[in-house]
Amino acid sequence: MVRRPCRVAGLALEARVTSPQQPYGAPSQGWGGPEPERPTGTNRMAIATLVCGFLCWPLGLVFGSVARSQIRRSGQDGWGLATAGIVVSVIAAAASLLRLVLAVSHGTPG
Numbered sequence: 001m002v003r004r005p006c007r008v009a010g011l012a013l014e015a016r017v018t019s020p021q022q023p024y025g026a027p028s029q030g031w032g033g034p035e036p037e038r039p040t041g042t043n044r045m046a047i048a049t050l051v052c053g054f055l056c057w058p059l060g061l062v063f064g065s066v067a068r069s070q071i072r073r074s075g076q077d078g079w080g081l082a083t084a085g086i087v088v089s090v091i092a093a094a095a096s097l098l099r100l101v102l103a104v105s106h107g108t109p110g
Contacts, residue, residue, distance in 0.1 A: 043071050046078030049085030053092060060089030 045067035053060035064086035071079050 039074050039076050041077065042081065043067050043074070043076045043078035045070055046081035046085065049082050050088065051085075053085040053088030057089040057092035057096065060085050060092070064089065 045063050049060055049064040049067050052063055064082050067078065067082040067085075070076070071082060
């Protein structure tokens with residue numbers, strides 16, 4: 001039992017505070033049970049998105065979409081990585097399309 005001073009309406013009172021004692025065994029989990037663990041760290045799909053954005057842009061787009069939905073659900077880090085991977089993939093796709101258009105327009109005579 002802990003005695004603590006208490007002031008109510010200007011009167012000095014003494015309150016007795018007792019801490020509840022836990023019975024032997026496991027403590028109760030309450031109404032909802034234990035809170036599920038949230039994954040920590042950076043989402044691995046977000047990292048794969050950025051790498052694939054430079055190497056294989058179609059995979060970068062797919063992995064970026066998957067990574068962003070996983071991050072939204074789980075609360076992990078990596079939203080910026082996934083977004084950067086998608087942007088790099090879009091830029092790589094535009095460069096590939098431009099190369100294709102230039103190659104067709106300046107075709108080699110046969």
